[in-house]
Amino acid sequence: MAATKVLVVDDDLNIQRVLVFTLKQEGFEVHVASDGQTGVEMAGAIDPDLILMDVAMPKLDGYSATQQIRAAEASAEGRRVPIIMLTAEADVEQRVRGLRAGADDDIVKPFHPLELIARIKALLSRSGGIAKPKPGTEAPTLARLCSFYGAKGGVGTTTLAINTAIALASRLRRRTALFDANLQFGDERVFLDLGLDSSSIVNAITEPDLDADLLKRLMVTHRSGIDLLLAPPNPEQADIVVERQRTEPGTMSNILHLLRKAYDYTILDTGRTIDDFTLQLFDESDVIFVVMTADLSCLKNVRLVLETMDSLGFERSKVQLVLNRSNAYTGINVDNAESALGRKIDYQVINEYRGAISALNSGEPFMSSRPDGPLGQNLAKFAADIDSVLAAEVAAAGV
Ligand SMILES: Nc1ncnc2c1ncn2[C@@H]1O[C@H](COP(=O)(O)OP(=O)(O)OP(=O)(O)O)[C@@H](O)[C@H]1O
Numbered sequence: 001m002a003a004t005k006v007l008v009v010d011d012d013l014n015i016q017r018v019l020v021f022t023l024k025q026e027g028f029e030v031h032v033a034s035d036g037q038t039g040v041e042m043a044g045a046i047d048p049d050l051i052l053m054d055v056a057m058p059k060l061d062g063y064s065a066t067q068q069i070r071a072a073e074a075s076a077e078g079r080r081v082p083i084i085m086l087t088a089e090a091d092v093e094q095r096v097r098g099l100r101a102g103a104d105d106d107i108v109k110p111f112h113p114l115e116l117i118a119r120i121k122a123l124l125s126r127s128g129g130i131a132k133p134k135p136g137t138e139a140p141t142l143a144r145l146c147s148f149y150g151a152k153g154g155v156g157t158t159t160l161a162i163n164t165a166i167a168l169a170s171r172l173r174r175r176t177a178l179f180d181a182n183l184q185f186g187d188e189r190v191f192l193d194l195g196l197d198s199s200s201i202v203n204a205i206t207e208p209d210l211d212a213d214l215l216k217r218l219m220v221t222h223r224s225g226i227d228l229l230l231a232p233p234n235p236e237q238a239d240i241v242v243e244r245q246r247t248e249p250g251t252m253s254n255i256l257h258l259l260r261k262a263y264d265y266t267i268l269d270t271g272r273t274i275d276d277f278t279l280q281l282f283d284e285s286d287v288i289f290v291v292m293t294a295d296l297s298c299l300k301n302v303r304l305v306l307e308t309m310d311s312l313g314f315e316r317s318k319v320q321l322v323l324n325r326s327n328a329y330t331g332i333n334v335d336n337a338e339s340a341l342g343r344k345i346d347y348q349v350i351n352e353y354r355g356a357i358s359a360l361n362s363g364e365p366f367m368s369s370r371p372d373g374p375l376g377q378n379l380a381k382f383a384a385d386i387d388s389v390l391a392a393e394v395a396a397a398g399v
């Protein structure tokens with residue numbers, strides 16, 4: 001088999017040397033260009049399997065060179081070569097600029113050679129060296145949008161949203177996205193052990209030319225197989241999103257539309273306050289899972305939530321009740337809860353303190369680390385149950 005070809009585009013001689021040495025040791029065939037212009041020409045001439053692209057370079061900078069390579073691919077309907085930007089700073093703006101130009105990933109200088117190799121391998125395995133399907137020829141998705149809303153703080157909404165998403169992706173092989181739509185207090189970065197320097201909904205909603213490709217690159221691919229659209233990194237940035245949604249709700253609709261087109265399931269972990277932003281998400285969702293526990297104050301909230309949903313004109317079947325920690329002793333059992341609410345509880349998830357907490361502390365969701373533990377099995381069943389209902393709906397609608 002021919003060696004994998006990597007094109008290094010960097011004007012710094014020292015970096016060139018380090019990269020050539022590291023890549024050759026890994027068995028790659030390495031080509032070097034010392035400026036952006038030569039990089040573009042060589043990309044066309046040698047058809048590399050991957051490109052490492054510096055940002056600041058003579059003649060043509062890395063952003064423009066990337067743009068030109070993407071433009072050439074588009075006009076020739078050619079293969080999309082994975083490009084990793086070598087940036088000088090872990091600055092979100094800079095990273096987004098690279099992604100917008102058409103890069104797939106970036107790595108901040110100085111980097112550890114092992115990290116670079118890991119990123120290269122991840123990107124190569126993701127692209128599989130396979131030609132990108134022409135737009136419009138991808139298999140259609142189920143396009144389901146599912147909100148998870150906690151009737152009270154701390155009932156386990158984020159835990160259920162993350163692990164359901166992972167089960168849908170890893171067990172049921174559904175293309176799955178997770179959108180942390182809890183703008184002020186999104187927890188998914190913490191739960192999934194991600195830093196503050198990744199792009200988020202802020203970048204997506206403020207992007208004037210957002211399309212499916214760019215949105216995908218603004219999302220973070222988690223090792224469990226799901227793609228994440230993260231919450232803003234701080235409350236000030238949450239205000240940008242809220243303001244944008246208020247003045248131009250169409251921008252949010254467009255993001256949801258792009259997510260539907262790219263994923264079978266988009267799981268939304270919404271904030272607690274039912275404001276305009278959350279209402280729009282509810283409105284556009286196919287189903288809203290209201291997560292609850294069996295205690296008095298939560299039951300009171302569920303009743304209020306159900307009334308609100310009723311007054312909004314949502315159909316009963318759009319709002320589904322999920323009782324979390326169902327077997328925890330609270331003095332109120334499922335029957336009591338159902339008669340207090342005057343409706344059925346649709347799903348139950350067991351209480352397993354140890355499984356949930358160890359996952360929280362390790363930054364590895366239990367659906368990845370212990371899929372066969374009691375909670376993992378229970379959530380896998382929940383995911384399979386909702387998948388069979390939702391997929392049947394799609395089939396019945398004749399999509
Ligand atoms: N089924 C369960 N069994 C045991 N513990 C659970 C279960 N579900 C969630 N937990 C634990 O409950 C705590 C709260 O969970 P989580 O953060 O998911 O709730 P939340 O509703 O998203 O909270 P917030 O209102 O802060 O967004 C966590 O410590 C989690 O590990």
Ligand SMILES: [Mg+2]
Binds near residue numbers: 157158159182187
């Ligand atoms: Mg939460």
